[in-house]
Amino acid sequence: MTTAVPLLDSPFPERAPAAAIPLRPRWERPALIALLLVTAVLMLWDLGASGYANSFYSAAVQAGSESWKAFFFGSSDAGNSITVDKPPAALWPMALSVRLFGLGSWQILVPQALMGVGTTAVLYAAVRRRFGPVAGLLSGSVFALTPVAALMFRFNNPDALLALLMTVTVYCVLRALDGAHTKWLVWAGVAVGFAFLTKTLQAFVVLPPLALLYAVCAPTRLRRRLGQLGLAALAMVVAGGWWVAIVELWPASSRPYIGGSQNNSFLELTLGYNGLGRINGDETGSVGGGARAGGGAGGGGGGGWGETGIDRLFSANIGGQISWLLPAALVLLVAGLVITWRARRATDSLESMARASFLAWGGSLLITALVFSYMQGIFHEYYTVALAPYVAALTGMGVAVLWEERGGRAAGITLSGVLALTAVWSYVLLGRAEGYLPWLRWTVLVAGLLAAAALLLGARLGRRAVLVAAAVGVAAVLAGPLAYTVDTVGTAHTGSIVTAGPAVAGGRGPGGMGPRFAGSEGGPGQGGFPQGAPPRGAGRGTGPGAAMPGGGPAGQGAPGGTGGTGARAEGGFGGSRAGGGGGMGGLLGGTRTSAAATAALRADADRYTWAAAAVGAQNAASYQLASGAPVMPIGGFNGSDPSPTLAQFQAYVKAGRIHYFIGQGTEEGTEAGAGGRAVTRGGGGPGGGASSSIETWVKANYRPTTVGGATFYDLTPS
Numbered sequence: 001m002t003t004a005v006p007l008l009d010s011p012f013p014e015r016a017p018a019a020a021i022p023l024r025p026r027w028e029r030p031a032l033i034a035l036l037l038v039t040a041v042l043m044l045w046d047l048g049a050s051g052y053a054n055s056f057y058s059a060a061v062q063a064g065s066e067s068w069k070a071f072f073f074g075s076s077d078a079g080n081s082i083t084v085d086k087p088p089a090a091l092w093p094m095a096l097s098v099r100l101f102g103l104g105s106w107q108i109l110v111p112q113a114l115m116g117v118g119t120t121a122v123l124y125a126a127v128r129r130r131f132g133p134v135a136g137l138l139s140g141s142v143f144a145l146t147p148v149a150a151l152m153f154r155f156n157n158p159d160a161l162l163a164l165l166m167t168v169t170v171y172c173v174l175r176a177l178d179g180a181h182t183k184w185l186v187w188a189g190v191a192v193g194f195a196f197l198t199k200t201l202q203a204f205v206v207l208p209p210l211a212l213l214y215a216v217c218a219p220t221r222l223r224r225r226l227g228q229l230g231l232a233a234l235a236m237v238v239a240g241g242w243w244v245a246i247v248e249l250w251p252a253s254s255r256p257y258i259g260g261s262q263n264n265s266f267l268e269l270t271l272g273y274n275g276l277g278r279i280n281g282d283e284t285g286s287v288g289g290g291a292r293a294g295g296g297a298g299g300g301g302g303g304g305w306g307e308t309g310i311d312r313l314f315s316a317n318i319g320g321q322i323s324w325l326l327p328a329a330l331v332l333l334v335a336g337l338v339i340t341w342r343a344r345r346a347t348d349s350l351e352s353m354a355r356a357s358f359l360a361w362g363g364s365l366l367i368t369a370l371v372f373s374y375m376q377g378i379f380h381e382y383y384t385v386a387l388a389p390y391v392a393a394l395t396g397m398g399v400a401v402l403w404e405e406r407g408g409r410a411a412g413i414t415l416s417g418v419l420a421l422t423a424v425w426s427y428v429l430l431g432r433a434e435g436y437l438p439w440l441r442w443t444v445l446v447a448g449l450l451a452a453a454a455l456l457l458g459a460r461l462g463r464r465a466v467l468v469a470a471a472v473g474v475a476a477v478l479a480g481p482l483a484y485t486v487d488t489v490g491t492a493h494t495g496s497i498v499t500a501g502p503a504v505a506g507g508r509g510p511g512g513m514g515p516r517f518a519g520s521e522g523g524p525g526q527g528g529f530p531q532g533a534p535p536r537g538a539g540r541g542t543g544p545g546a547a548m549p550g551g552g553p554a555g556q557g558a559p560g561g562t563g564g565t566g567a568r569a570e571g572g573f574g575g576s577r578a579g580g581g582g583g584m585g586g587l588l589g590g591t592r593t594s595a596a597a598t599a600a601l602r603a604d605a606d607r608y609t610w611a612a613a614a615v616g617a618q619n620a621a622s623y624q625l626a627s628g629a630p631v632m633p634i635g636g637f638n639g640s641d642p643s644p645t646l647a648q649f650q651a652y653v654k655a656g657r658i659h660y661f662i663g664q665g666t667e668e669g670t671e672a673g674a675g676g677r678a679v680t681r682g683g684g685g686p687g688g689g690a691s692s693s694i695e696t697w698v699k700a701n702y703r704p705t706t707v708g709g710a711t712f713y714d715l716t717p718s
Helices: 028-044 055-066 068-073 091-101 105-131 133-144 147-152 159-177 182-204 207-217 222-249 266-280 326-340 350-374 381-404 409-432 438-456 463-489 595-602 617-627 646-654 688-701
Strands: 610-615 631-634 658-662 670-672 678-680 704-707 710-714
Touching (some): 028 105, 028 133, 055 068, 055 617, 068 091, 091 105, 105 133, 105 147, 105 381, 133 381, 133 463, 147 381, 159 182, 159 207, 159 350, 159 381, 182 207, 207 222, 207 350, 222 266, 326 381, 326 409, 350 381, 409 438, 438 463, 595 610, 595 658, 610 617, 646 688, 658 688
């Protein structure tokens, strides 16, 4: 390594020899507090505008706040008919908040926002430990200003808790490496275990690089390293397996059906729909079908969830979510490894720990990015929030080591080149949002290139000019993601598929679904949903009561007036922004509920286990959240799970446990699909036949009544 910049001239004092490390500078604590406060403001600002956000999970939160059994299993309703299609760990903090403070948008979403603040704090602590306070602050700032992070930590999907736990996992592994501490490695296993209870096998994606890193680099003998890894694995199994064991041993007749599975098994859900099916596209029971789609558009292959390939994360749909600093992070990873590679594995080696940090964060980034790039199953843009902590950490650490080594020609050129590359990429990304702040892209480009040139000429310009250039460069590369983040914070988001920032040109539609949902031809896919779904923003909901006045987004006319209100209403597929209504017949965005329908459900609701039953969890969730009474989601999220069977449903009706069946909006049980085609709900899949047969049986035996624009069937008469 070249000679480091003297300590007093360097903003990264942790990289200096240990004997020269001073006490924390006076400005560090106020700067950290300011960072956390700004992060909190971004996460909490106008949080209630999104109403219940994803009503699928909000309904489960509401159920868990009323029933401890529903809380434990993650049931969609307090009657415990079926669970959500994920483990329940992400629901638990929200359900406890609602149990303490009552049902409402803030009560559901504030725990998510606080997780964003917590992730920023953990990221700062992890980077600051070896690279100094400025590096930690830069990493925290990059994370807080990542658009997809601002989106998901203001939303109620499981990805927020997953990102926090993955950040904690890397932090604990690094603490364990710094002296071969068993305690910290065990805590890393515990974090992964709870991450498994958040989003199943996605928690295990980072295990190979982290385990290999510890096995090779921990400063102790090999036998002890392997023993420590064994203890960490045991901790992971205990932390994530206790719930699985209870669920699998619990009699199926007295627990809710495991949503998303076809055999009422959590292990099947884990290995199939939420596991290998996400990789190879064989997702039985999913909205897209049970068999892998054919080649995607273009040369990258893939299926109905978008083109796969190494450039997937830079595509029109995904680039503005996460990739602003992704090219820089990859270059800085290589630069950091080159600079620190000569360090030996030793307990007191700062350089060895710096190298381990690059390997830990970089390995996590690379393996997660590769999985996202080539997975052929369900893939949405917001999944990329998992990359945000890794990108942020590498950015802070890489800038730190290059700044310290900037006296060397190679380091100076690399630092300047990274800044120029990021400015050019920001210019490209901003250009994809047609008409959005056109002046900003040119400002970012010019300021970034000028700052890069100034850094390259640093020795001639003097120290003060270099510091000014560095400040301008940081401001330039963060301006684009800041603009997208502010746009995200200022916009309400509802439904199952949400994206950050303004609309961009060249997108493949919501979720990057690509050809499977892009056309206007073809019959229903598995679960009975159209291949020709309307593009994002193409229309408002068509579900029951969609046109009723006063209904909040996605049926969020909750008790106490907590329904969301938001600007720039965009509906259509999934309800990406407020006002989405029942995208794709209520599959992804729920429905709007009327006052009359809500009143009917509340009437004598305590006499029944379920005030009503409706096909699809989003439809049921809308009515449940509006009325506060349990509503059975027939067929689970997609309407394709075999729960309940026709015989079970008939038994519930005979026992007087269900008051109403809510139909699909027309006498024939169809809805207007893309292009005005009639799309039959609930058929075609392994479980789709069950929901279809239930609907057919109800219509053959009970008389329909229109209640506030929705079709109700009173199941109590003989």
